[in-house]
Amino acid sequence: MSQQGNPWWKEPWPWLLMSGPLVAMVACGVTIWLASTHPDMPVQGATRHGLVVEKADAAPPKAAAVRQP
Incomplete structure (x- = not known):
């Protein structure tokens, strides 16, 4: 006799x-929602130049001094 499975x-x-995978898709949706509702968090004392964020009070990097013989 064969048994019938569920x-x-x-x-x-x-x-x-x-x-x-269902939990991963829900988490992805929550992440996309959070990213769209909170686009940029302002940081005190920093400026943004494209993708680079620099501190406003930091001195710019100095170019390497070239020594002449």
């Missing part, structure tokens, strides 16, 4: 295996 949606393993 349908796949009544077994725990498919749901357990699908829960990981």
